[in-house]
Amino acid sequence: MNDEVGLGSVGISEENHIFLSNLVQDSEGDITENKPFTSIVEAFRFAFTIGYANNKKKNKKGPGKTIAPRQFIVNDYRDILEEEAREEKTTLGHIVSQYAEAGADILAEKIDSGQLISILFE
Amino acid sequence: MKDIGPFRGTKVIAFEDDGKKNGYAFFGANGRGKTSIYNAMKWCLWGEVKTRVRASRGSKISGRRRPIVGNSDENILMNREAYENDKIQSMSVIILAENDNGEIQITREVVSKTTLPRSDDELREELTVVFGDESTSDKSRAQELIEKFFPRELQQFFFIDGEALEEYTEMMEKDSTLGLKEEIESVLRIPSMTRGIKNLENIRKKTKASIAIAKNNSKNFSQHENDLISKNKELASLNQEITSLDVRIDGIKSKIATIHEQMEENKEMLILFRQMEEYETQLSSAEVQLKRSSEQRVDSFKDKAWKVMIWKRVRAIYDECESQVDAANSVDFQIKNLNIQIKKSEKEIGEMNDICSYCDQKIPDLEKYIQKKKDDIKNNKIRLKKIQEESVLSIDELKMKIGKIIAMKPGRTDEERIGKSEEYWKSDIRKVKNLKEKIEKLQGKITSESKDLMGELGKDLGIKEANLRKLQIDKENLSSKCPSIINEIKKLELKLGNNKPDSSSEFNMDMIIGKLIVTMKDTMENYREQARSLVEENASEVFMQVTNAPATFAGIKLDKEFRAQILLKSGRIATAPSSGMKSMMTISIIDALRRVSTLNAPIFFDTPGRSLDEPHKIAQLNYFWRLDHDSQFLIFAHSGEYKIDTTINEFGDRIVSAWELTFPGDHKKCLKCNSENIMHSKKQNRANCLECEYNWDTSEENTIITEIKI
Numbered sequence: 001m002n003d004e005v006g007l008g009s010v011g012i013s014e015e016n017h018i019f020l021s022n023l024v025q026d027s028e029g030d031i032t033e034n035k036p037f038t039s040i041v042e043a044f045r046f047a048f049t050i051g052y053a054n055n056k057k058k059n060k061k062g063p064g065k066t067i068a069p070r071q072f073i074v075n076d077y078r079d080i081l082e083e084e085a086r087e088e089k090t091t092l093g094h095i096v097s098q099y100a101e102a103g104a105d106i107l108a109e110k111i112d113s114g115q116l117i118s119i120l121f122e
Numbered sequence: 123m124k125d126i127g128p129f130r131g132t133k134v135i136a137f138e139d140d141g142k143k144n145g146y147a148f149f150g151a152n153g154r155g156k157t158s159i160y161n162a163m164k165w166c167l168w169g170e171v172k173t174r175v176r177a178s179r180g181s182k183i184s185g186r187r188r189p190i191v192g193n194s195d196e197n198i199l200m201n202r203e204a205y206e207n208d209k210i211q212s213m214s215v216i217i218l219a220e221n222d223n224g225e226i227q228i229t230r231e232v233v234s235k236t237t238l239p240r241s242d243d244e245l246r247e248e249l250t251v252v253f254g255d256e257s258t259s260d261k262s263r264a265q266e267l268i269e270k271f272f273p274r275e276l277q278q279f280f281f282i283d284g285e286a287l288e289e290y291t292e293m294m295e296k297d298s299t300l301g302l303k304e305e306i307e308s309v310l311r312i313p314s315m316t317r318g319i320k321n322l323e324n325i326r327k328k329t330k331a332s333i334a335i336a337k338n339n340s341k342n343f344s345q346h347e348n349d350l351i352s353k354n355k356e357l358a359s360l361n362q363e364i365t366s367l368d369v370r371i372d373g374i375k376s377k378i379a380t381i382h383e384q385m386e387e388n389k390e391m392l393i394l395f396r397q398m399e400e401y402e403t404q405l406s407s408a409e410v411q412l413k414r415s416s417e418q419r420v421d422s423f424k425d426k427a428w429k430v431m432i433w434k435r436v437r438a439i440y441d442e443c444e445s446q447v448d449a450a451n452s453v454d455f456q457i458k459n460l461n462i463q464i465k466k467s468e469k470e471i472g473e474m475n476d477i478c479s480y481c482d483q484k485i486p487d488l489e490k491y492i493q494k495k496k497d498d499i500k501n502n503k504i505r506l507k508k509i510q511e512e513s514v515l516s517i518d519e520l521k522m523k524i525g526k527i528i529a530m531k532p533g534r535t536d537e538e539r540i541g542k543s544e545e546y547w548k549s550d551i552r553k554v555k556n557l558k559e560k561i562e563k564l565q566g567k568i569t570s571e572s573k574d575l576m577g578e579l580g581k582d583l584g585i586k587e588a589n590l591r592k593l594q595i596d597k598e599n600l601s602s603k604c605p606s607i608i609n610e611i612k613k614l615e616l617k618l619g620n621n622k623p624d625s626s627s628e629f630n631m632d633m634i635i636g637k638l639i640v641t642m643k644d645t646m647e648n649y650r651e652q653a654r655s656l657v658e659e660n661a662s663e664v665f666m667q668v669t670n671a672p673a674t675f676a677g678i679k680l681d682k683e684f685r686a687q688i689l690l691k692s693g694r695i696a697t698a699p700s701s702g703m704k705s706m707m708t709i710s711i712i713d714a715l716r717r718v719s720t721l722n723a724p725i726f727f728d729t730p731g732r733s734l735d736e737p738h739k740i741a742q743l744n745y746f747w748r749l750d751h752d753s754q755f756l757i758f759a760h761s762g763e764y765k766i767d768t769t770i771n772e773f774g775d776r777i778v779s780a781w782e783l784t785f786p787g788d789h790k791k792c793l794k795c796n797s798e799n800i801m802h803s804k805k806q807n808r809a810n811c812l813e814c815e816y817n818w819d820t821s822e823e824n825t826i827i828t829e830i831k832i
Contacts, residue, residue: 025420031412032551032558036423046423049431079526080436116548117423118541121430 005082007074008091010067012044013060016104020044023111034111041071048096050120051103052080057095058102072096123215125204126165127158128785130824135159137724137754138778145747145776146724146756147830149766150783155825156758160728161188161199164281166215166230168274169247169265171199174286190232191239200232203824210234211245219271221722226271227252228264272723279716282709284729284763288701291708294686307650307684315646319639326635329628336625343622350614357607360600367597374590381583388572395576398564405557412550415543422536422543429532430540436530443524450517453509460506467499653718654680660714661686661707668706668741678710686711702738709742716753724754731763739764740772747776754778770832780830787820 012020020043025035037043044067051057074092081095088095110119124132137146150156161171172185190199190213198205200213214231232245239245250257251264253271258264272280307316385392471492478485485491515523568576662677665688669675675696676689688696688707699707716725725746731739743764746755757764770780791798792811799812807821 031409031416032554035416036419036427038420038424042424042428045428046431049428053431053434055435076526076529079523080439080530116541116544117427118537118544121434121537121541 005078005085006091007069008093010044010069010072010074010093010096010100011060011064012047012067012097012100012104013062013064015062016047016060016101016108017065019104019108020047023107036117039071041067044072044100047103047107048100049103050106051099051101053120054103054106056102056106057098058105059098060101064097069093123159123162123166125201125208125211125213126162126199126215127201128153128155128823128825129158129162129827130201130203133827135781135827136779137756139754140778143747143776143778144751144754145743145773146754146778147764147769147780148756148758148783149761149764149769149780149830150758150825151761151788153823154783154785154788156760156783157728158825160281160726160758162215163217163726164277165199166217166228167268167272168277169230169249174283174289190242190245191234192241201824209237211239221271223271224254226267228268273721276716276719276721276723279712279719280721280723280725282712282725282727282730284727284732287705287708288733290712291701291704294684294708294711315642315649319642319646322635322639322642326632326639329632329635333625333628333632336628340622340625343618346614346617350611350618353607353611353614357604357611360604360607364597364600364604367593367600371590371593371597374586374593378583378586378590381579381586385576385579385583388576391568391572391576394564394568395573395580398561398568399580401557401561401564405554405561408550408553408557412547412554415546415550419540419543419547422540426532426536427540429530430537432530433532436527440524440527440531443520443527446515447517447520447524450515450520453512454517456509457506460502460509464499464502464506467495467502471495471499651682654682654684656718657684657711657714660717661711662689664713664745665707665710668710668738668745669703670737670741678707678714680711700735701733702735705733706738706741713746722752724756726756726758728758729760729763730757731759743769743773743776747773766830770830774832777832780832782828782830783825784828785820785824786818786822786826789826792816793818793826 017040020037021040022033023035023043024037024040029035037046074096077096078092081092085092085095106120107117110117123129123135148156148159165171171188173188174185188199189196191205191211192198194202200211204213205211211234212231214229216230217226217228219226219228227250229250230247231249232242232247234244235246236244247261248259249261249264250259251267252258253267256267258267474488474492476485476488477483478491565573658678658680661680665678666672666675674691676691676693679687679689679695681687686707688699688703690696696703713725727746730742734742743757745751759769766780766782770777786793786809787807789809790800792800792814794816795811795814797811797813801810801812802820803809804820807819808817809820810817
């Protein structure tokens with residue numbers, strides 16, 4: 001019988017946190033800015049899924065910013081990440097953070113190059 | 123006269139006047155035509171004969187017009203033989219007369235329009251009058267000339283009916299409610315004055331009506347005049363307001379023109395400015411569109427974009443889980459199957475005898491068969507163990523896992539929707555950025571001073587154009603009211619016309635007529651009183667001449683209503699005069715009225731002695747037939763009233779002419795030779811003169827007029 005993998009904390013590098021925060025709507029922002037998300041958790045979740053879908057993981061460099069565990073419930077992704085966490089002998093939160101870090105880079109690359117986010121679906 | 127009453131054919135009667143005597147007499151029994159001569163005169167003069175006026179139960183019953191033709195039961199004027207036998211019925215009377223006014227000839231004739239006229243409507247009447255130099259057949263003019271010669275209203279004082287005398291007397295009595303006022307007033311010409319007053323009153327009534335209309339018109343005129351003034355004021359006020367608006371409109375137009383001029387001076391800048399205004403308008407619209415597409419994009423991302431993304435990889439896990447479920451189901455089936463086989467084999471070994479359970483044949487080698495079954499059980503258990511060891515997750519565990527994974531599955535159209543929302547957003551953001559760039563470029567060309575100037579001019583222009591529009595609408599509203607007011611003014615002007623109603627002439631006329639009526643009424647009252655006094659005086663004079671007791675009586679007293687009483691010498695009133703006395707009173711009044719009327723015409727007295735006793739009869743003739751009496755006096759007497767011989771003997775010196783009226787059957791002498799040798803045949807209704815052999819029909823009722831020798 002396998003031991004249950006731990007949840008761990010979720011976070012992202014400061015640089016990518018800023019980047020993701022810029023993708024979140026605010027009331028005083030310029031209408032022409034690219035802000036498709038309503039919250040940082042939403043942007044973070046999307047970055048995680050990009051990393052996961054592309055099977056790209058990256059450890060954050062320098063200090064990071066945590067994501068509120070009550071808003072991003074790591075356990076929701078246990079079924080898809082547990083095996084991997086077990087193999088790497090780490091927590092689910094760590095795996096999620098790695099995928100989010102890599103995903104944020106990919107997202108930044110596409111946005112910086114003027115491409116639509118939906119291009120990532122292809 | 124021709125064919126009137128009992129007079130068949132043409133009869134001529136001459137009332138010659140020798141200037142000395144004035145008496146004329148007709149004698150005849152009943153029905154011999156005395157009254158017919160009297161009626162012929164009246165008919166010729168006035169075209170009608172009426173039955174007597176009668177007093178009945180306190181009412182005066184006016185005479186009824188007698189027909190000229192008609193049924194046998196009617197008392198017609200035309201000679202009945204002529205009416206019944208002549209082919210063309212006719213009746214005529216000619217009067218030739220003379221008085222102070224001149225000579226007159228009156229010819230009145232009726233001729234039938236049909237074979238047998240049933241009523242007077244079927245007769246044609248012709249009237250010809252020659253009076254002085256004038257001759258006319260125009261009926262109304264001819265009648266006018268006759269009336270001038272002999273007024274109709276005076277007829278009862280010249281055509282006196284003895285039969286009616288008693289009724290006249292009754293009417294004249296003091297206590298009578300009827301009186302003879304009307305008749306007496308007619309002699310006094312009062313009816314004509316009354317008619318004159320009535321005519322004036324009618325004219326006054328019309329004048330008053332005209333005044334009322336004029337007043338009303340004047341009132342309406344004033345009302346219309348006030349309305350017109352009011353409307354003109356209203357129109358003037360409107361025009362003033364419109365003029366004021368025009369001034370303001372012109373001022374604003376002038377200012378707008380100045381602004382345009384200023385803008386024209388900065389024409390190039392104006393183009394850029396207009397261009398920028400256009401871009402700004404487009405940008406505003408594009409920004410609205412971008413905001414909308416941004417919101418749609420955010421909405422499409424929310425809870426969907428991460429699922430689309432994660433599903434790219436999770437889908438494989440999901441599919442794997444599904445495969446594992448299928449595999450687990452298969453293993454489950456194999457396990458169950460193996461367990462059944464094991465149990466069956468174990469049961470078979472326990473219950474084994476030497477008969478095969480499949481073929482019911484005796485088993486040749488039972489031990490060998492049991493060993494084989496045991497081997498099958500062993501092999502199946504090994505296989506079962508192996509399968510159970512190979513399976514990782516149970517079906518339930520797999521289903522729970524699938525349940526969690528499927529929560530990450532996106533909607534069927536989510537990906538497409540996100541893609542489109544992104545495209546729209548991208549397109550809109552491009553538009554906005556493009557417009558911003560254009561505006562930025564233009565802003566670089568427009569100086570801030572000129573921008574401010576153009577902004578101010580544009581703002582000012584906008585305000586002024588809005589003001590102009592408002593004033594123009596106000597002007598249109600005011601102008602739209604003008605036509606109806608002008609129309610009303612025209613209508614009022616038409617109603618007013620050119621002249622203001624002036625009723626002053628009607629007022630003057632009314633005043634004059636009013637005064638005239640009062641004067642006439644006063645005059646009439648004075649005249650009536652004078653006339654009453656005169657009639658009373660004359661009647662008293664006549665009465666004293668005809669009464670047989672001049673020592674007892676003083677005369678006649680007439681009150682204001684012309685009711686008469688006999689006055690005694692003592693000054694009192696005779697309380698119970700005899701009927702003869704009363705008749706004489708009546709005759710006196712009638713003659714007095716005749717005298718007062720001043721009309722010089724013959725007096726025709728039908729049945730004059732009817733209600734008189736012998737002394738009064740004589741007194742009556744003594745009075746009327748006298749040498750100094752100024753009028754011809756004709757009596758139409760029944761032989762019972764006045765005997766021919768006695769009358770001729772008594773009054774022969776006063777009589778001009780006298781006639782006897784008889785039917786042929788009345789004659790005892792020959793009509794031709796006057797012989798008394800006559801033979802009458804009552805059976806044959808004929809009489810034969812034995813002297814001259816002349817014979818005649820004694821049943822004929824056609825009157826013979828025979829002049830009596832005086």
